[in-house]
Amino acid sequence: MGTDFQQRLARIRGRVEAVVQENQTLKSENLVLTQELDELKKTIALQKNALSELKEENKLIKLAKEMSMSGSDVHDLKIKINELVRDIDRCIDLLNE
Numbered sequence: 678m679g680t681d682f683q684q685r686l687a688r689i690r691g692r693v694e695a696v697v698q699e700n701q702t703l704k705s706e707n708l709v710l711t712q713e714l715d716e717l718k719k720t721i722a723l724q725k726n727a728l729s730e731l732k733e734e735n736k737l738i739k740l741a742k743e744m745s746m747s748g749s750d751v752h753d754l755k756i757k758i759n760e761l762v763r764d765i766d767r768c769i770d771l772l773n774e
Contacts, residue, residue, distance in 0.1 A: 743757060 743754075
């Protein structure tokens with residue numbers, strides 16, 4: 678009877694040790710995954726910034742292409758420049774308010 682008790686106790690200890698070991702393993706994995714998640718979030722933020730910069734650069738390139746029209750479109754170019762100047766003036770007025 679004492680031997681049965683000792684065997685049960687040994688099995689319970691073995692199970693507890695296995696659970697503790699699994700817990701430690703899961704904590705380590707969780708830490709690694711949390712660090713990886715933080716790195717991925719930083720990467721996403723950097724890529725969003727790069728995308729914004731590229732969009733702005735693309736917008737400027739399109740504007741430059743519009744500005745470099747052939748000589749026959751000089752009148753249209755002057756109209757576009759006047760529109761841009763008016764937009765800038767409106768922005769300045771809003772900033773001064």
